[in-house]
Amino acid sequence: MIIILLILLLLVVLILNAFFLYVQKRGSKALGSEAPKVKMDDGLAEATDVFVKKPKQTWEIKSSNTGNQLYGWFTDNNDDVTVLMVHGFGVDHTSLNVHAQLFDKLGCNVLQIDNQAAGKSEGKYLGWGYLESLDVLDWIKKLLSERPNDKIILFGASMGAATVMLTSQYDLPKNVKLIIEDSGYTSASEILSYHCQKRYHIKGKLLIGGISLMSKLRAGFSYRQTDCRKALSKNKVPMMFMHGKNDFTVPFEMRDELSTCGQFKKRTYESLGVHIRSYYIDSKNYQMAVENFLEKYL
Template sequence: MTIRHIQKRGSKALGSEAPKVKMDEGLEEKTETFLKKDKQEWQIESKFNGSKLYGWFTDNESAVTVIMVHGFGVDHNSLNVHAQLFDNLGCNVLQIDDQAAGKSEGKYLGFGYIENLDTLDWIHKLLTERPDDKIVLFGASMGAATVMLTSGYDLPKNVKLIIEDSGYTSAADILSYHCQKRFHIKGKWLIKGISMVSKIRAGFSYKQTDCKQALAKNKLPVLFMHGKNDFTVPFEMRDELSTGGKFEKTVYESLGVHIRSYYIDSKKYQQVVENF
């Protein structure tokens, strides 16, 4: 197990293919309708390593834009059904491909660290194009870790809310969980060794992916959303994340698996998001 296996494009280090879950009635049709809408292709250059990154902007002539950050080993299309939700609520939607995902360049996945620096670049890009927009950051799984890490910075006043769905506490914690679950080893020293290699090759160590540490500095309201049957990121991590820091918090739970709460509990999920 090396950094090439764990952090490469399309890595399955956090699990196999996403579980097939039947969506609530109407979600597939609404998502298909959303995908037919016109989208502007945007491009930025990562200040972290110069990679060209791509995003797709759906303009609803709204004063609110949701920046959507996908998870580990997938691309922006993995959140199309969630993008449809925000589109349905009348928001503009900016779906991005992270480093080493989809159309974007990049050699290594960053467990949220590289991605959170790139998210700052996307915020700057959005405000260059639309300086008066209010911004909501939405992330799922590694994307959830990304937006939580981003919360630790002094963000522009335009950024108003953060929504994390199925996020983990840190790279070391989630890899340790999978080592024990899948390989029945603690893997502490193995993870430390890979973290050191990551620092040399990818430019960051796993210590820089501590979401609890970032949330301790956060001042924005955060909505924590997790499914109780999530075996990719254990449900208990939600409570670890939501009990620290001094900021406004809302928590939501379902009986869903990883990033699938909206699929099976769409009415309540949408209601909670809309109220938040």
């Protein structure tokens, strides 16, 4: 009987480990196999190509949390405002080149980073925004060591949006003036539950709880630590919540829930776009919303 129980326990552990690797290993496609194909507004692709070709400094830091070597690319516009851009799940910094082009056009310096376990940066496991939020603190320190007088804007998309929201709970330097989140989710548990129901018509609560436990053992954090609502309750930095109503990767309703959290200054923007593609199809209004937010609170 004891042997049977041990075998069953081992099977459970192996199954949970397999699911953990599926949703957290480098390159995971647990939230979708590829980015949605969307035709950009006229001129965006050309402007982005111009931005990509601009000279960039390669920056490096070592994560104080994991010890991983992390990489970023700095575009210097000789401005006193720098936008630190955090990409999403299963991609790298180039996924936000179009958005980086927007901030470059507005005259800001741009620091695009590869999260741990993404792009050039080291690491085995994605952190669902939690591990990445700790690394953002290190990037802020690096930025201020290079440019101590810069005003800093945090911008994140999808998991990157969760990252900057989770970062907001910490005691941030006064240089961090604004946060912009585009298409962020409420927590790792809830976005995984959403996809379980959407794809397999199950809630998967026990499964997700087991994966969270495996994450605690192997990656050093549980999914409780990815709750953006709790983080926002501690936030003091003005924040803009941006989301497309046709987003089927992170449901639009999550934006409405997140934007009601906390007592900080906030603004919202919405489009008819799909996941992280509002700027692609509504570029004039998206840019206007960003510009107005910067003019109001920066």
